[in-house]
Amino acid sequence: xxxxxxxxxxxxxxxxxxxxxxxxxxxxxxxxxxxxxxxxxxxxxxxxxxxxxxxxxxxxxxxxxxxxxxxxxxxxxxxxxxxxxxxxxxxxxxxxxxxxxxxxxxxxxxxxxxxxxxxxxxxxxxxxxxxxxxxxxxxxxxxxxxxxxxxxxxxxxxxxxxxxxxxxxxxxxxxxxxxxxxxxxxxxxxxxxxxxxxxxxxxxxxxxxxxxxxxxxxxxxxxxxxxxxxxxxxxxxxxxxxxxxxxxxxxxxxxxxxxxxxxxxxxxxxxxxxxxxxxxxxxxxxxxxxxxxxxxxxxxxxxxxxxxxxxxxxxxxxxxxxxxxxxxxxxxxxxxxxxxxxxxxxxxxxxxxxxxxxxxxxxxxxxxxxxxxxxxxxxxxxxxxxxxxxxxxxxxxxxxxxxxxxxxxxxxxxxxxxxxxxxxxxxxxxxx
Numbered sequence: 001x002x003x004x005x006x007x008x009x010x011x012x013x014x015x016x017x018x019x020x021x022x023x024x025x026x027x028x029x030x031x032x033x034x035x036x037x038x039x040x041x042x043x044x045x046x047x048x049x050x051x052x053x054x055x056x057x058x059x060x061x062x063x064x065x066x067x068x069x070x071x072x073x074x075x076x077x078x079x080x081x082x083x084x085x086x087x088x089x090x091x092x093x094x095x096x097x098x099x100x101x102x103x104x105x106x107x108x109x110x111x112x113x114x115x116x117x118x119x120x121x122x123x124x125x126x127x128x129x130x131x132x133x134x135x136x137x138x139x140x141x142x143x144x145x146x147x148x149x150x151x152x153x154x155x156x157x158x159x160x161x162x163x164x165x166x167x168x169x170x171x172x173x174x175x176x177x178x179x180x181x182x183x184x185x186x187x188x189x190x191x192x193x194x195x196x197x198x199x200x201x202x203x204x205x206x207x208x209x210x211x212x213x214x215x216x217x218x219x220x221x222x223x224x225x226x227x228x229x230x231x232x233x234x235x236x237x238x239x240x241x242x243x244x245x246x247x248x249x250x251x252x253x254x255x256x257x258x259x260x261x262x263x264x265x266x267x268x269x270x271x272x273x274x275x276x277x278x279x280x281x282x283x284x285x286x287x288x289x290x291x292x293x294x295x296x297x298x299x300x301x302x303x304x305x306x307x308x309x310x311x312x313x314x315x316x317x318x319x320x321x322x323x324x325x326x327x328x329x330x331x332x333x334x335x336x337x338x339x340x341x342x343x344x345x346x347x348x349x350x351x352x353x354x355x356x357x358x359x360x361x362x363x364x365x366x367x368x369x370x371x372x373x374x375x376x377x378x379x380x381x382x383x384x385x386x387x388x389x390x391x392x393x394x395x396x397x398x399x400x401x402x403x404x405x406x407x408x409x410x411x412x413x414x415x416x417x418x419x420x421x422x423x424x425x426x427x428x429x430x431x432x
Contacts, residue, residue: 006033007235008412009220011208013039014046015398016387017240018191019405025198027409029416035200038222038230040207043185044192046241047362048398050183053355056304057183058271060357062398063087068175069162070399072406073187077180080190087177089299090164093287094341098140103169105129105137106160113153120149121156141166142290142297144312145265150367162397165288165297184398206230208239211251211384218382238385238408242364246386257377257386260366267362268315270308270333272351277303282341291340294318295333298340308333311362319358330354363396364388375407385411 008024010017021037024030043049047061064087065073077084092099109128116124125134138146142165146156161170164177180186196202205225212219220232239246243262246253254261279285284300291298294317296310310318321329330350338345366373371393377386387408389400 008033008035009232009235010037010238010240012240013037013044013202014240015048015188015401016405018044018188018195019402020238020240020387020409021200022191022195022198023406023409025195025200027413029413036203037200038203038206042204045185045188048184048188050185054273054353059183060269062184064164064177064179065398066175066177070397072402073399076187082186083181084178085181087164087179088286089288090168090177091287093284093289096140098136102137102140106169110157113157116153121151121153122147124153139292144314148312150263211249213251213379213382213384215382218384236412238387240387240405240408242361242388243390244361244364256380260368260373262364262390263367264361264364265311266315267359268310268318270356271354272306273353274349275352278349279306289340293336293339295336295340298337315358322356364390365395366390375403376411
């Protein structure tokens with residue numbers, strides 16, 4: 001494969017990579033350029049991954065958006081005429097005792113965050129409410145990432161305010177949430193079709209294996225499905241994948257790219273399908289229960305299915321449970337679900353079908369949680385651009401991916417404009 005100077009190479013066909021490619025393809029500056037997107041999977045979308053089970057679409061990855069928080073997602077969904085429906089899980093069923101006072105406690109503590117910018121959220125809470133209540137508060141919120149040492153008070157409040165299950169403990173209590181009827185994969189798939197129509201080339205089964213960036217002539221090396229090497233050493237280069245992937249490539253990340261550092265949190269989702277919606281008799285349809293056990297957040301989707309969603313150590317707990325075999329996993333789920341619902345395990349039927357997904361680095365983020373973090377990074381010695389939702393204020397969301405891809409495209413377009421202006425000035429001086 002020949003890579004020429006007028007080629008733009010984008011690595012990654014997640015939402016960021018596709019948005020970046022499409023933005024460039026629509027621009028006047030790139031009309032005569034070849035835009036190529038390389039993706040190591042055989043699908044687009046990255047962490048937007050929906051599958052069909054029993055004629056129902058379920059999101060193993062990204063699964064909801066808020067019209068109040070995610071304006072770019074909403075705009076894309078409407079412009080692409082994607083079918084969406086209400087994501088109903090904003091009201092807790094069977095609340096814990098602490099839930100009654102949680103909102104007022106958090107409201108009083110939020111103004112104090114700036115004084116504890118470098119403390120962990122758990123340390124911050126402990127100072128004001130004591131160790132035991134701090135742990136009880138985090139447990140009641142259902143997101144165990146809130147207890148991690150690299151989660152600052154600012155990051156913690158951002159998590160609380162941007163998740164439907166617990167937004168009720170913040171000023172965002174009235175925000176509406178939605179999911180796509182055919183799963184979130186429908187969004188990047190439609191954008192992919194648009195990109196193809198604008199002449200963007202996609203090369204699947206191509207994995208980036210190394211970056212030689214410490215030069216003005218950087219080199220990207222990839223391997224395709226046949227283990228053949230593809231070398232990219234000309235043209236523009238944009239990397240649209242997360243910090244953990246950047247770290248694996250011996251590219252001097254983050255120190256040669258950014259003044260920030262990055263962390264990640266594992267996630268786990270488990271879906272269960274039954275012959276009959278038994279949870280309706282418990283008045284649980286379209287409600288969520290926060291459990292005081294490894295199942296953590298338990299959702300009852302209309303009359304369709306049940307799923308649970310965990311993060312951090314409990315995500316790894318469930319990964320380990322699946323490794324012990326299907327029977328062990330299903331029995332563990334059943335026992336903990338019964339505990340969460342305060343019923344006997346014999347009252348719960350066995351599922352007729354199930355599916356699960358463990359995301360090793362489900363959410364990635366800047367550990368400094370700085371609102372001024374640039375949405376796009378450039379290597380300090382070369383012209384390679386790096387984009388990720390982890391650099392944005394909506395890390396871990398499709399909104400952040402759209403912001404990152406748009407920013408990467410605009411960064412390159414500005415660079416191309418500056419080069420054009422410089423070339424024109426040089427041409428004018430040559431004729432003087």
